[in-house]
Amino acid sequence: MIIRATAIPLAYYPYSSTSRIVHWLTRHHGKVSTLLKGALRPKSPFLGEYELFSTSELLYFSKRPHALHTAKECALLHPRNTFRTDWRAMQAASHISALFNQTTPAEAPHPGLFEFFEELLELAETYGRFPPFLHWAELQFCAHHGHAPSLESCTLCNATEPFVFSAAAGGVICTSCAKKEKLPFLECPPDVLAILRAWQKADHPQIAVKTRLSEKQQRRLTVITGAFLQHHFNMPPESRLAIQPLK
């Protein structure tokens, strides 16, 4: 069966010296994997027709579901050229792609997820160069998957302060619950908590990228959101090290 799909590459892998495997997020067929035969040959018709972070029209032959499909043709529909020249924006887009690649099950159609991915990439073109963008995008990603960290009151006893952050408990917990339950926790000073709350509520990154962060706040945010993504989405923290080195 030949399938036509609007698709964005999530990751590439070499298959042989001339062929490549591409994982895509498609609008109507979920995450699919295709073999691009001869994609690395100098005269391959695939050349320039697909790129990380760009939307293509993909035609592939599917023998059976959940197999490695064979790409037939590909045409670049919407290149996102900012990511070729803006290194920081590219790093943000790359982390977002890794998040989707890691957390999306194969061939589970979810057009809303594709649209959300496209929207985040578009926003990353404009805002991705600002470090707060990534944290904002991560918070939106968690919310989209129904895993928004709970930030208003202790997730265990509803107390309204003082707080630490526990990825395992799903958000902030009060210091007495932390002691009682012996849960691993991270310090979450009031200023950092206020930033997380504001960014979680912001439906556009404009507010987040205007926030002036101290280096200390930046570090705390990286540690907290990193721990949360690792716990709830099994996301290795290494994928963000290139962007914001943990000191």
Ligand SMILES: [Zn+2]
């Ligand atoms: Zn509590």
